[in-house]
Amino acid sequence: MPVANAGAPELNELSDLDQLLGSGSTRNLRYILNNLAPADIAHRIESAPPKLQQLLWGMIDPEFTAEVLGELSEDLQLEFLKDKDSAETASLLESLDTDDIADILQTLPDQMIPAVLKAMSVQDRLRVESVLTYDEDTAGGLMNTDTITVRPDLTLDVVLRYLRRHDEIPEVTDNLFVVNRKDTFLGILPLAKLLTSSPNITVREIMITDVDAIPASMPDTKVAQLFERHDWVSAPVVSDKGKNLLGRITIDDVVDVIREDADHSLFGLAGLSDEEETFGSVRKTAPRRAIWLGVNLFTAIMASMVINLFEATIDKVVALAILMPIVASMGGVAGSQTLTVVIRGMALGQVQAGNIRWLLSKEFAVGALNGLMWALIMGIVASMWFNDPKIAYIIAAAMVINLLAAAVAGALLPVTLRAMNIDPALAGGVALTTITDVVGFFSFLGLATLFYS
Amino acid sequence: MPVANAGAPELNELSDLDQLLGSGSTRNLRYILNNLAPADIAHRIESAPPKLQQLLWGMIDPEFTAEVLGELSEDLQLEFLKDKDSAETASLLESLDTDDIADILQTLPDQMIPAVLKAMSVQDRLRVESVLTYDEDTAGGLMNTDTITVRPDLTLDVVLRYLRRHDEIPEVTDNLFVVNRKDTFLGILPLAKLLTSSPNITVREIMITDVDAIPASMPDTKVAQLFERHDWVSAPVVSDKGKNLLGRITIDDVVDVIREDADHSLFGLAGLSDEEETFGSVRKTAPRRAIWLGVNLFTAIMASMVINLFEATIDKVVALAILMPIVASMGGVAGSQTLTVVIRGMALGQVQAGNIRWLLSKEFAVGALNGLMWALIMGIVASMWFNDPKIAYIIAAAMVINLLAAAVAGALLPVTLRAMNIDPALAGGVALTTITDVVGFFSFLGLATLFYS
Numbered sequence: 001m002p003v004a005n006a007g008a009p010e011l012n013e014l015s016d017l018d019q020l021l022g023s024g025s026t027r028n029l030r031y032i033l034n035n036l037a038p039a040d041i042a043h044r045i046e047s048a049p050p051k052l053q054q055l056l057w058g059m060i061d062p063e064f065t066a067e068v069l070g071e072l073s074e075d076l077q078l079e080f081l082k083d084k085d086s087a088e089t090a091s092l093l094e095s096l097d098t099d100d101i102a103d104i105l106q107t108l109p110d111q112m113i114p115a116v117l118k119a120m121s122v123q124d125r126l127r128v129e130s131v132l133t134y135d136e137d138t139a140g141g142l143m144n145t146d147t148i149t150v151r152p153d154l155t156l157d158v159v160l161r162y163l164r165r166h167d168e169i170p171e172v173t174d175n176l177f178v179v180n181r182k183d184t185f186l187g188i189l190p191l192a193k194l195l196t197s198s199p200n201i202t203v204r205e206i207m208i209t210d211v212d213a214i215p216a217s218m219p220d221t222k223v224a225q226l227f228e229r230h231d232w233v234s235a236p237v238v239s240d241k242g243k244n245l246l247g248r249i250t251i252d253d254v255v256d257v258i259r260e261d262a263d264h265s266l267f268g269l270a271g272l273s274d275e276e277e278t279f280g281s282v283r284k285t286a287p288r289r290a291i292w293l294g295v296n297l298f299t300a301i302m303a304s305m306v307i308n309l310f311e312a313t314i315d316k317v318v319a320l321a322i323l324m325p326i327v328a329s330m331g332g333v334a335g336s337q338t339l340t341v342v343i344r345g346m347a348l349g350q351v352q353a354g355n356i357r358w359l360l361s362k363e364f365a366v367g368a369l370n371g372l373m374w375a376l377i378m379g380i381v382a383s384m385w386f387n388d389p390k391i392a393y394i395i396a397a398a399m400v401i402n403l404l405a406a407a408v409a410g411a412l413l414p415v416t417l418r419a420m421n422i423d424p425a426l427a428g429g430v431a432l433t434t435i436t437d438v439v440g441f442f443s444f445l446g447l448a449t450l451f452y453s
Numbered sequence: 454m455p456v457a458n459a460g461a462p463e464l465n466e467l468s469d470l471d472q473l474l475g476s477g478s479t480r481n482l483r484y485i486l487n488n489l490a491p492a493d494i495a496h497r498i499e500s501a502p503p504k505l506q507q508l509l510w511g512m513i514d515p516e517f518t519a520e521v522l523g524e525l526s527e528d529l530q531l532e533f534l535k536d537k538d539s540a541e542t543a544s545l546l547e548s549l550d551t552d553d554i555a556d557i558l559q560t561l562p563d564q565m566i567p568a569v570l571k572a573m574s575v576q577d578r579l580r581v582e583s584v585l586t587y588d589e590d591t592a593g594g595l596m597n598t599d600t601i602t603v604r605p606d607l608t609l610d611v612v613l614r615y616l617r618r619h620d621e622i623p624e625v626t627d628n629l630f631v632v633n634r635k636d637t638f639l640g641i642l643p644l645a646k647l648l649t650s651s652p653n654i655t656v657r658e659i660m661i662t663d664v665d666a667i668p669a670s671m672p673d674t675k676v677a678q679l680f681e682r683h684d685w686v687s688a689p690v691v692s693d694k695g696k697n698l699l700g701r702i703t704i705d706d707v708v709d710v711i712r713e714d715a716d717h718s719l720f721g722l723a724g725l726s727d728e729e730e731t732f733g734s735v736r737k738t739a740p741r742r743a744i745w746l747g748v749n750l751f752t753a754i755m756a757s758m759v760i761n762l763f764e765a766t767i768d769k770v771v772a773l774a775i776l777m778p779i780v781a782s783m784g785g786v787a788g789s790q791t792l793t794v795v796i797r798g799m800a801l802g803q804v805q806a807g808n809i810r811w812l813l814s815k816e817f818a819v820g821a822l823n824g825l826m827w828a829l830i831m832g833i834v835a836s837m838w839f840n841d842p843k844i845a846y847i848i849a850a851a852m853v854i855n856l857l858a859a860a861v862a863g864a865l866l867p868v869t870l871r872a873m874n875i876d877p878a879l880a881g882g883v884a885l886t887t888i889t890d891v892v893g894f895f896s897f898l899g900l901a902t903l904f905y906s
Contacts, residue, residue, distance in 0.1 A: 164650070167649065196620065279803070285815070293786055304779055333749045
């Protein structure tokens with residue numbers, strides 16, 4: 001539902017904030033900030049440097065604090081909650097959706113969780129505990145327990161009167177769920193059908209029974225694929241056995257999963273962790289990035305050891321040292337292209353055992369075609385540059401070899417890594433460039449050693 | 454709404470399809486295929502090699518063809534429509550949502566569009582033409598015209614009876630829109646409120662007026678940010694002037710925008726075009742990828758020309774040739790980390806003129822810290838490897854210089870490219886590695902020339 005924003009001063013540029021801060025007019029700033037929707041306040045905080053983040057957080061009216069907290073990244077949630085005791089944390093969390101409470105709880109230090117749960121009301125605690133029993137990355141961890149259920153033998157008129165007794169219906173409700181006395185899920189009653197049907201017929205007559213209820217153990221990525229493919233707005237979650245209705249998943253939470261999955265591929269391939277934040281502090285950012293730089297240093301040294309094998313040849317023909325990075329670089333780019341396509345295909349559930357062979361042969365053919373074309377051009381450039389046809393043949397051959405190796409590595413690495421239970425998005429990029437560097441240097445300098453000795 | 458899938462045979466593995474094809478049992482295959490939801494049929498087709506794609510497309514029951522077409526990628530839509538005449542195309546399209554028809558029309562050859570429009574019913578043509586007047590990448594191009602509108606002076610009872618006269622309500626309807634006689638947008642009436650309020654009060658009393666209606670010219674990326682931030686399911690689209698209600702945007706179309714934007718960053722940074730498809734044909738894939746390989750070849754040659762400047766030094770100290778790729782590689786990885794974070798921050802609307810200076814100083818500090826640490830370690834490795842403290846100092850200094858250059862380039866390149874109206878996701882990666890290669894080789898070999906002469 002579009003959120004209230006009436007009469008609030010427009011705050012388009014973060015520089016406005018800076019100006020206000022500079023002028024010392026904190027009262028003005030507090031007014032502007034608290035007139036924004038909670039999600040917009042969270043966006044401002046996430047777009048601000050760490051010191052300013054603390055300042056802005058301190059300015060939020062208590063009535064909005066919980067909602068803003070729910071919209072922030074895990075890192076910031078933890079940051080802002082770390083000085084609060086369990087009672088304060090519990091009262092902050094209680095106004096949020098069950099799945100959000102569970103998510104935030106899981107970011108807290110382990111010894112805090114029971115204390116915070118204890119400080120909650122019994123009803124809320126039971127709800128949160130029911131979500132906490134499921135892994136964060138499953139349908140159970142993603143669901144909310146705020147379902148509206150009806151029995152199949154009611155008439156629509158009774159359902160309408162029952163709804164009118166509610167002050168409000170949970171947000172993003174497009175279906176009511178039909179259950180029997182034992183809470184077994186029977187089907188859905190779309191609000192649209194409820195509104196277009198005669199009040200005298202029963203729920204049973206118009207409920208839809210052939211729906212895919214989501215088992216609580218389904219991975220969230222799979223849930224997101226189903227929502228995306230079928231344009232769902234909400235879907236029921238049932239127990240793996242017995243089909244008891246446990247809760248529902250709504251599109252707003254699924255959008256977050258889609259965003260996280262997309263970020264995961266993007267970040268992983270660039271050697272970044274999922275926790276990376278644009279405006280994270282130096283102290284948090286530097287160690288996270290250092291790990292991948294270290295892994296890359298290690299693999300770069302391995303590639304240099306390959307070059308070292310051919311020290312004598314380079315000593316004889318210095319042109320080799322000048323040209324060798326070109327061979328490695330072309331392999332790296334071609335390999336990243338293949339790797340990215342395959343990793344995305346896997347994330348969308350397109351790449352499977354049945355079609356990987358076709359995919360490999362396609363990538364091999366593309367690598368061969370582009371390898372031959374650019375090898376020809378590079379050969380001409382090299383022969384003109386160094387006035388030496390021999391080096392032209394050598395670099396052309398090495399480039400074709402490396403682009404073929406890049407195609408094979410790019411297509412098979414993600415599949416192999418997944419089979420070994422290693423995350424392809426995370427390890428794929430480093431492994432790939434190691435292969436294209438090693439193959440590039442080895443084929444180029446190896447061929448040169450043969451032809452120049 | 455969860456889609457019917459009852460009694461359909463499970464078809465989990467694409468290899469099942471292969472087996473069925475191999476056994477020649479096309480009747481069985483046709484049965485399985487047509488028992489899937491249209492979105493699932495589209496998914497199967499997109500996960501199949503080109504030849505199989507044609508075969509599967511030909512097997513779809515006519516009653517599902519249009520819906521499957523609507524779920525396919527642009528490339529495949531064009532592929533399957535190219536043999537059809539304008540009347541066939543028009544009748545295929547007419548059952549789809551207005552925005553989908555407009556999207557598909559825009560992929561057709563220019564001379565086809567008027568013919569297809571002419572073959573449509575007058576009502577459909579007017580609708581499609583109203584969407585076609587807006588750019589594909591704006592709110593107007595994203596909207597559907599299937600709104601249900603009510604007047605503010607009606608009682609809810611009248612609204613309920615009015616709805617009951619509909620056979621069905623458009624999918625993903627969570628709000629009715631309130632307009633005056635001139636179709637000026639006044640506010641929204643959430644179905645949830647309609648259902649929980651007394652039938653005797655008027656729409657005016659419970660409608661929500663302080664909502665952000667989306668102007669038709671708003672870019673789709675901005676629309677997606679609003680939906681994502683405010684958890685909207687649908688939102689009204691109004692004319693830029695006069696606030697006339699034009700249509701509405703629904704979350705399912707927004708999810709597609711989010712997916713496209715995420716793919717754009719991922720693909721761009723890997724040197725792939727947005728049209729790249731996992732199971733695209735070799736003929737389509739090879740030329741698209743060749744462009745980026747060519748650009749990379751050009752920049753790699755530039756980097757080699759830098760090495761060429763120091764030919765004499767390398768000739769004297771071969772160890773330099775062995776170690777120089779390490780300096781370039783570390784700069785490339787550090788630069789990609791920064792570039793990726795900044796490009797994503799820009800895509801989410803976090804990075805702005807007001808905070809780019811802070812971002813730059815953070816990235817500079819991270820680059821300095823990690824540069825110093827890994828330079829120290831690399832220095833120790835180099836001095837042990839070549840038994841030469843001089844080369845250790847040189848590589849350590851060059852690595853620090855290159856990681857600082859990488860931080861500056863990674864942070865400023867996207868902002869500079871955007872200011873020049875060049876897409877940072879597309880050009881950023883190539884530009885960055887050019888910089889880190891050139892700076893890496895120049896600083897390492899330059900320092901070596903100073904110290905070994």
